[in-house]
Amino acid sequence: MRVLLLRALREPATAASLSLSQWDLLIRQARHANLLGHLHDLLHDMPSVPEVAQVHLLAGARLAERQQQSVRHEAQELASALNATGIRPVLLKGAAYVLADLNAARGRVFADVDLLVPHGQLAQAEAALMLAGWVSGETDAYNQRYYREWMHELPPMQHLQRGSVVDVHHTILPPTSRAHPDPAALVANARALADWPGLAVLSPADMVLHSATHLFHEGEGDNALRDLVDLRSLIAEFLAADPDFWHRLVEQAHRHNLCEVLALALRYLARVLGVAVPAAVTHALSPHAGNMLQRLLRDQMYKRIFTPLHSSTKDLLTPLAREALYIRAHWLRMPPKLLTQHLLRKAWMRVSDAGQPLQTDQP
Amino acid sequence: MIVADLSPSALRARLAGAGLRFAAGPFAFRVQSPQRDLAEGIGRLYAAHPLRGDDDFIDFHVAILPGRNLRRFVRPQVRFVVDGLEPFKPLPADQAMPMLEWGLNWCIAGYANHLLMLHAAVLGRGDRAVVMPAPAGSGKSTLCAALALSGWDLLSDELALLDPATGLLHGLARPINLKNASISVIRRFAPEVEVCGPYLDTTKGTVALLRPPAGSVAAVARLRRPAWVVFPKYVADAPARLTPMAPAEALLALADNAFNYHIQGQHGFSALCALLDGAPAWRFEYGYLDEAIACFDELAGAVEQAA
Incomplete structure (x- = not known):
């Protein structure tokens, strides 16, 4: 199989029989998918990993270790900034996995801290974070309005000294989107973290639903x-x-109106990673799984998305699949009229920015 | 087989086709490029480096490709590509060889986080090595080149690769990057050396690339124990002078010159402590290369006698 990474994720034991040039490709695919550290964890006890490949897995694990240390520190800083005003933030995604010490954190790399605060406390949270050194880097008036009116989060805020970025959410989906999860129930159900006073994470089921919602x-x-x-x-x-x-x-x-997202998540967990989903669960979600044509199109798209973004896995339809993913995400976020206006506006912003030189690193 | 075993046309064909696979110390590279002057540069600078086969593991797959669209023809440019990513802006086509060197440094410094990487020259003597960290402009590369041409083994002119688990240093024995005035200094010091360039008006000024001595390339697999840390500083006409440096001060200065100390965290701190436990640190001022080399030989001799 061409996509060695998917096989290694599904059946780690098969990595034992890889040739050196297959290891070469596996490492590159894992690097492009940000999964080197995860693979290090997955193949940890395997004595047959050749030394030349092992060092790259270790390099990935080291980077992950370091980022998790920073995230723990950032989460504490955020807690002390927000707790002072009586806000108890709920950590989301990567930061939640790390602070709750879940297996999903092992070897994982990420950049930002995401957190959830009740909508009524949003302005207060933003003010408290600004006092503690986080500022919004988004200066464009349209983009500010886009976030504040139509999105489920504030524009990203970056710390002046440490450069760390926090995304403050007040719900898990844009208010303009079609599904309507109940953010108050998410916060009410959140679990305080015993080891990290002042911080909480979503309940297990809500955590899975949020991560799936974010992904799809x-x-x-x-x-x-x-x-x-x-x-x-x-x-x-x-x-x-x-x-x-x-x-x-x-x-x-059912409670959060997220059956469609869960059906999608379980479909691709089974198809891509070989997760055994009980038939009863699949059956219970079948009314939300879409019709045959929708499933067929989505499968064609996600087959090209759930793969390392590496030249060895690309085919002719990969660019189309990525474009479709972008459009689908916006389609789910906004009603058609708003979406049309937004995309036209964005297209115009891209054209008017095109005259500016690209900023890249010098060698 | 080594790179010099390939005829110039075979070398060009590999670069233009499936890629030239060769090793420098612990890393294997595959380089693809249609640029003829790059083939010539690699043939001269990497002549003694071992080739790798199609079935071997390659750490970094890189390419130097012509600029896009018009930039292929009008004031032509080249681009550095690593496994589909383009980390830098394009450079003028006549800088293809320095661009490859900077690109390979970027790959190692960016990805080899299993090692603690310091911005330092490393030279070996037997099983021991001297680590010379220093900011640009301190005369580090010049001194490194002079030592490598005077009986010391070149491990690297700017990347010290320390394995935190063993405390040993890996060598690369890649070309030495000489800048501006140091080019003529080294040409006077050793007129017979093989130098590619000069490449004018690069982001680092005028640079030239010095071929690593064949003996250093042959000995590159030998891991060395750090025995001295020397912070060099060129001062015109100054007599060569070594001054001891407090370990705590040296530790901070080493961390300051590291590429990935911040990523290594606890591992990095422990590795630097262990390094300084075994290797006393010195400040070194020098104005003349001959004196400097004598000073280094004396330093090495003192340890060899004690041992």
Whole structure:
């Protein structure tokens, strides 16, 4: 199989029989998918990993280790800035996995800290963060309005000294989108972290639903495979602690109007990573799985998204699939009229920016 | 087989086709490029480096490709591509060879986080090595080139690769990057050396690339224990003078000159402590290369006698 990374993720034991040139390709695919550190963890006990490949896995793990240390530090800083005004932030995604010490954190790399605060406390949270040194880098008036009126988060805020970025969410989907999860229930159900006073994470089922929501509303596929791997780790760990977890997951999906997203997540967890989803769960979600044509088109698109973004995995339809993903994400986020206006506006901004020189690093 | 075993046309064909695969110390590279002057540069500078086969593991797959569209023809440019990514802006086509060198440095410094990487020259003597960290302009490359041409083994002119697990240094034995005035200094010091360039008006001024001595390339697999840390500084006409440096001060200065100290965290701190436990640190001022080399030989001799 061409996509060695997918095979290694599905059946790590098969890595034992790889040739050196296959290891070469596997390392490159894992690097492009931001999964070197995860692979290091997955193949940890395998004695047959050749030394030349092992060092690259270790390099990925070191980078992840370092980023997690920073995230722990950032989360504490955020907690002390927000707790002072009585806000208890709920960490989302990567930061939540790290602070809750979940398996999904092992070897994972990421850049930003995402957190959720109740909508009523949003202005207060923004002010508290600004006092503590985080500022919004978004200076364009249209983009500010885009975030504040139509999105589920503030424009990203960056710390003046440390350069760290925080995304403050007040719900998990844009208010203009078609599905309507209940953010108050998410916050009410959140679990305080015993080791990290003043911080909380979503309940297990909500955490899976949010990560899936984020993944299937995302317009760029750069970390799609990594996010799918996260979901696999989360579900496996929560199932081990609670045999009734599948049931709870479906129940929460109904409650938050996220059955469609969960159906998608489970479909591709099974197809891409070989996760065994009970037939009863698939059946319960089948009314939300779309019709045959929709499934066929989505499969064609996601097949090209859930793969390392590396030249060895590209085909003629890959650019089209990425374009379709971008459009789909916006389609889910906004009603058609607003979407048309927004895309025209963005296109114009791109054209008028085109005259500016590109900024890249010097050698 | 080494690179010099390939005829110039075979070398060009490999570069223009499936790629030239060769190793420098612990890393293997595959380089693809249609640029003829790059083939010539590689043939001269990497002559003694071992080739790698099609079935071997390659650490970094890179290419130097012609500029896009018009830039292929009008004031032509070249682009550095690593496995589909383009980390730099294009450069004038006549800088293809320095661009390859900077690109390979970028690959190692950006990806080899299993090692602690310092911005330092490293030279070996037997099983031991001297680590010379220094900012640009301190005369580090000139001194490094002079030592490499005077009986010391070249490990690297600007990338010290320390394995935190073993405390040993890996060598690369890649070309030495000489800048501006140091080009003529080294040409006077050793008129017979093979130098590519000069390449004018690069982002680092005028640069030239010095072929690593064949003996250093042959000995590159030998891991060395750091025995001295020397912070060199060129001062015109100054007599060569070594002054001891406090370990704590040296540790901060080393961390300051590291590429990935911040990524290594605890591992990096422990590795630098262990390094300085085994290698006393010195400040070194010099105005003349001959005196400087005598000073280094004496430093090495003192340890060899003690051992």
